[in-house]
Every structure is written in structure tokens, then in C-alpha cells.
Amino acid sequence: MLRSLYSGVSGMRGFQTKLDVIGNNIANVNTIGFKGSRVMFKDILSQTVSGVSAPDENRGGVNAQQVGLGVSLAAIDTVHTPGSAMTTNVPTDLRINGDGFFAVGTTEQVDAPYLTRAGNFTVDPTRNLVNSEGLHVMGAGGAGPIIIPDEIVSFSIAQNGEIIGVNTDGETINTGQVVGVVRITNPAGLEKIGGNLYQVTGNALGDGEEIEVGIPGDPETGVGSIISGQLEMSNVDLTGEFTEMIIAQRGFQANSRIITTSDQILQEVVNLKN
Structure with a gap:
């Protein structure tokens, strides 16, 4: 009972x-x-109320009672799963079209950044590309925080993460800055820590794997490309x-x-x- x-x-x-x-x-x-x-x-x-008995030549088997x-x-x-796209036309609003996460963190977290799908970034007074919490957006290939050069008066971000700027003379130049995207083997293994951020755990990456901030749209790594002027909504x-x-x-x-x-x-x- x-x-x-x-x-x-x-x-x-x-x-x-x-x-x-x-x-x-x-x-x-x-x-x-x-x-x-x-x-x-x-x-x-x-x-188990009563156990199993196997069949023999004289009697059939009896199933367990549990x-x-x-x-x-x-x-x-x-x-x-991916969320819907919301168009904002803000150049620093970024959406990952496919797998992957943006890498954000402090200057001391280049090798172990936090991950996020929220791409509502801004440029702070020191020309750093940051998220709403003030964490730096990391560049591809371990380049560290994204910094917009001083001589740039406007810029756009391409699908491969390259930041293309326009200087005071109206010339289009490649800033050499690339917004990175991280691909995780098991995204369900990430740990939510609040603020739209994830922390990498031992069940998120395979044995011997480390966080690699790659180039968006790279077919070798399988990360998605970047769409500027859009944000990913909740799924x-x-x-x-x-x-x-x-x-x-x-x-x-x-x-x-x-x-x-x-x-x-x-x-x-x-x-x-x-």
C-alpha cells in the first residue's frame, strides 16, 4: 500500500x-x-515479488513479478535547434547561420572563453567589439579580442567573419579582424551559466579536444557562416x-x-x- x-x-x-x-x-x-x-x-x-524460473522438459518458464x-x-x-532570424539592420548584430557559437570573455579567457548564440554586440569607447555584459568577442585562430582600428569610420562584417572597414578617405580596407565561431561536438553537454552564456564541460568536447575559434563558414570545421544585421531569436x-x-x-x-x-x-x- x-x-x-x-x-x-x-x-x-x-x-x-x-x-x-x-x-x-x-x-x-x-x-x-x-x-x-x-x-x-x-x-x-x-x-521483485517473485523471481524468474527457466523452462525445463517438464514445465514452462515463469516470468518475474515486479x-x-x-x-x-x-x-x-x-x-x-536553430531559432528564427530577426532582421535589425544593425551592423554589429550577428547571427550564426548553422552550427557554432560565438566566443566571448575577458582578455584572460582567450584560451577558455564562454560561448553564446546571442550576437547583439556593440563597439565600446576603446573600439572593442563586446557583448551586452562587456565581454570581448574573440577573433578566429586565437587572435584574441576583436578591436576595430582607429582609422575606420564605418565597417561591415562579411559571412566569413571578416571585418571590412571604410577609412577617412573613403577607401575600403580589410581590417585583418575576423569574428570567430566555435563548433562543439556535443552542444547538449554545455552548461548554462546565465547571461546567454555557456561554459564548456568535459562532456561537450571529445577526448583531447580543445576550444578552437575557427573561421565562419569553413567547410573543414563545419561551422556556420555569419549574417550581419540579424539576430537569432529564441527557439x-x-x-x-x-x-x-x-x-x-x-x-x-x-x-x-x-x-x-x-x-x-x-x-x-x-x-x-x-
Whole structure:
């Protein structure tokens, strides 16, 4: 009897977590570069009431009798499907068309930068290309932070990440600066740290791999190209999230009914003495 009570409790806890994840997804429906998450469940170890007996020449086999002990979380996965493009026509707004992440960080994080899909960058007073948190955008090939040269009065960013500038004489010049893109073997292995940033973990890259800030659109690395004047929107689908919310709500209610019913039966057992 008590097994059903604990099974109901585990189900309620699981669906509460699912509702927490859904709520966070919906809250970030307009967050630039946000990737939604999903909750996966698994059953808890079953209790064996009677074991298995193999068939012999006189009698057939008997299957095991097992009673499940509830549910637990199997995974909370980050879904790295691409979000819709939003055109802003701002030259420093960048969107990765394909796989990859922008590398951002402080000047001390050239070898271990944070990663992000949010390309709402700006140029600060010292001519550094930075994100909304003031972290430097890293260049390709380990070049370090992107710095726009002083003699440049305007610039554009090509699909391969090259920053093409126009100087005071109206001449078009290649600044030698290339916005880098990092490709991760297992993006789901990245750890969210807030601020639209990801941190590389041991499950994100393969054995012996290191973060390599490559050239956008490079077919050898498989990273996507850069589209200037656009941002990647959140990949959260409100229709799907609200449907999952209904499922989680009904699942929570059903598990609470398990507890209520088990309690009523226990009350009947207690009343037998009367």
C-alpha cells in the first residue's frame, strides 16, 4: 500500500520539475539566442515479488513479478535547434547561420572563453567589439579580442567573419579582424551559466579536444557562416510549451489522486478495528 504513496510523490516531484522547466522556457520566449530545455523521465528500480524460473522438459518458464517504485528524472536536455532570424539592420548584430557559437570573455579567457548564440554586440569607447555584459568577442585562430582600428569610420562584417572597414578617405580596407565561431561536438553537454552564456564541460568536447575559434563558414570545421544585421531569436515554441504544460498539469493531478486514493484505502484499513 505504501509503495503507491511513494510512487505518487515521485510523480508529483517529476512533473513539478517539468513545470519549472516549461516556465523557464516560456519566460525566455523573447531572449536572444536562447535554447529551450526538455525533461525526460525514467522509472525507478522495480521491486521483485517473485523471481524468474527457466523452462525445463517438464514445465514452462515463469516470468518475474515486479512492482515499480515510481519515477525519477532521466535528463534535462537543452535543445539546440536553430531559432528564427530577426532582421535589425544593425551592423554589429550577428547571427550564426548553422552550427557554432560565438566566443566571448575577458582578455584572460582567450584560451577558455564562454560561448553564446546571442550576437547583439556593440563597439565600446576603446573600439572593442563586446557583448551586452562587456565581454570581448574573440577573433578566429586565437587572435584574441576583436578591436576595430582607429582609422575606420564605418565597417561591415562579411559571412566569413571578416571585418571590412571604410577609412577617412573613403577607401575600403580589410581590417585583418575576423569574428570567430566555435563548433562543439556535443552542444547538449554545455552548461548554462546565465547571461546567454555557456561554459564548456568535459562532456561537450571529445577526448583531447580543445576550444578552437575557427573561421565562419569553413567547410573543414563545419561551422556556420555569419549574417550581419540579424539576430537569432529564441527557439521556444509557445504552442508546444503550452501543450506540454497541460500534460504536466494533468500528470501532477493524476499523481496527487494516487496519494488521495491510497490515503482513503489506508483509512479503511485503520477503521477495520472499529
